[in-house]
Amino acid sequence: MSEPTIYIISAPSGCGKGTLISKLNERYKIYNSISCTTRRPRSGEMNGVDYYFITPETYNRMVEEDGFFEHAGFDRNAYGTPRKPIEDALNDGMDVLLEIEPNGAFQVKEKKPDSVMIFILPPSLESLERRLRRRAEQSGESEDQIQSRIKTAIPDIKRAYEYDYVMVNGDLDKAVSDLYDIVTKAKNGGEGLEAFTKDSMKKTIDEVLENA
Ligand code: 5GP
Numbered sequence: 001m002s003e004p005t006i007y008i009i010s011a012p013s014g015c016g017k018g019t020l021i022s023k024l025n026e027r028y029k030i031y032n033s034i035s036c037t038t039r040r041p042r043s044g045e046m047n048g049v050d051y052y053f054i055t056p057e058t059y060n061r062m063v064e065e066d067g068f069f070e071h072a073g074f075d076r077n078a079y080g081t082p083r084k085p086i087e088d089a090l091n092d093g094m095d096v097l098l099e100i101e102p103n104g105a106f107q108v109k110e111k112k113p114d115s116v117m118i119f120i121l122p123p124s125l126e127s128l129e130r131r132l133r134r135r136a137e138q139s140g141e142s143e144d145q146i147q148s149r150i151k152t153a154i155p156d157i158k159r160a161y162e163y164d165y166v167m168v169n170g171d172l173d174k175a176v177s178d179l180y181d182i183v184t185k186a187k188n189g190g191e192g193l194e195a196f197t198k199d200s201m202k203k204t205i206d207e208v209l210e211n212a
Contacts, residue, residue, distance in 0.1 A: 002187050002188065003114070003187075004089070004090045004093050004094055004095050004096065005095050005096075005114065005115070005116060005186070005187045006086075006090070006095070006096045006097075006098060006108060006112055006114075006115040006116070007030070007095065007096070007097045007098070007115070007116050007118060007183055007186075008098045008100060008105045008108055008109070008115055008116065008117045008118065009021065009097065009098070009099050009100075009118050009119075009120060010099075010100060010101055010102050010105050010117070010118070010119050010120070010156070010159070010160075010163070011119065011120035011121070011122075011169070012122065012128060012149075012152070012153035012156050012157060013075075013132070013149055013152075013153070014122075014128055014131040014132035014135055014149060014153075015120055015121070015122045015128060015131070015169055016120075016122075016131065016169045016172075016175075017099060017120050017169065018099075019172065020120065020169055020172070020175055020176060020179055021097065021099060021179075023172075023176040023179075024097075024176065024179050024180060024183065027176075027180055028095075028180060028183055028184065029094075029095075030094070030095045030096065030097045030183070031085070031086075031089035031094045031095065031096045031097065032097050032099075033081050033082070033085065033086055033096060033097065033098050033099075034048065034049070034050075034051065034052060034082070034085075035051050035052070035079055035080060035081055035082075035099075035100065036051065036052045036053075036054045036058075036059065036062065036068075036079070036080045036081075036082060037051045037052070037053060037054070037077055037078065037079045037080075038053075038054060038055065038056050038059050038077050038078045038079075039053075039076075039077035039079075040053070041053050042139035042140075042141070043138065043139050043140060044138075044139075052082070056078065059071075059078050059080065062080065062082075063080070066083070067080075067082060067083055067084075068080035068081055068082065068083055069081040069082070069083040069086050069087075069108065069111075070098075070100065070104040070105075070107040070108050070111075071104065071107075072100075072101060072103040072104040072107070073103075074101045074103075074152070075148055075149065075152050076148070079100070079101070079104065080104075081098055081100065081104065081108075086098075095183075095187075101156060102156055102159040105117055105159075105163075106162075116164055116165070116182075116183075116186040116187065117162075117163040117164045117165070118163060118164065118165045118166075118167065118179070118182055118183075119159070119160040119163035119165070119166045119167075120166075120167055120168070120169050120175075120179075121157065121160060121166060121167070121168045121169070121201075121204065121205065121208050122168075122169065122208065123168055123169075123170040123208075124207075124208060125150075125153070125154075125208065125209075125211060125212060126211075128150070128153060129146075129150055132146050132149050132150065133146060154209070154212045157205065157208060157209060157212075158209065160198070160201075160205045161198055161202065161205055162198065163198055164186070164190075164197070164198070165182050165186065165193060165196040165197060165198070165201075166196060166197075166198055166201035166204070166205060167179065167182065167196055167201075168204065178196065181193065181196075182196055
């Protein structure tokens with residue numbers, strides 16, 4: 001049996017990675033890390049399910065006590081992966097999935113170089129903005145927050161050039177099958193994943209960033 005692997009998935013918010021990951025979960029048994037964040041819950045989000053919603057004081061205490069596997073500030077809020085559940089899952093032989101932004105992703109890669117980094121691109125910046133606006137209608141996010149998300153998305157997408165694998169979330173069925181392929185093949189040497197390497201995907205990343 002191969003060693004338990006950490007899969008790190010990054011994507012700009014509004015890219016639809018939540019849906020993709022829940023579809024992956026239907027096909028692949030993996031421990032899904034639940035992050036801590038100091039941001040306020042959006043409508044429909046549940047404490048202990050989507051995130052642990054914590055105060056800045058609790059966050060700072062966890063940083064001091066080395067309670068995070070990685071942590072980073074993002075878009076005016078703080079986020080972190082609680083350390084113990086990850087270490088327990090790996091010790092139990094389970095693969096682990098972290099859905100985190102690039103600064104945290106590279107912290108994990110440095111600590112655990114065998115981790116597999118996957119970046120999910122939107123088909124275009126215009127489609128990302130449309131999704132963010134749709135979500136804001138449901139969640140009550142302000143225009144200011146939408147603009148801030150769009151602004152953060154561009155430097156995030158530029159980091160895609162450094163990820164092990166890059167894929168596009170356009171057609172959902174195709175994206176689910178691509179993500180499944182990456183997750184199942186990457187830990188066995190990556191054979192069959194040539195189309196998703198950062199070198200193969202360079203032109204696609206360039207195209208997404210064309211009007212940035
Ligand atoms: P959102 O506020 O839209 O849920 O997430 C904003 C960003 O924070 C996303 O890119 C998401 O992947 C990232 N994020 C969520 N949890 C964590 C975490 O524990 N650590 C880090 N570094 N980023 C996280």
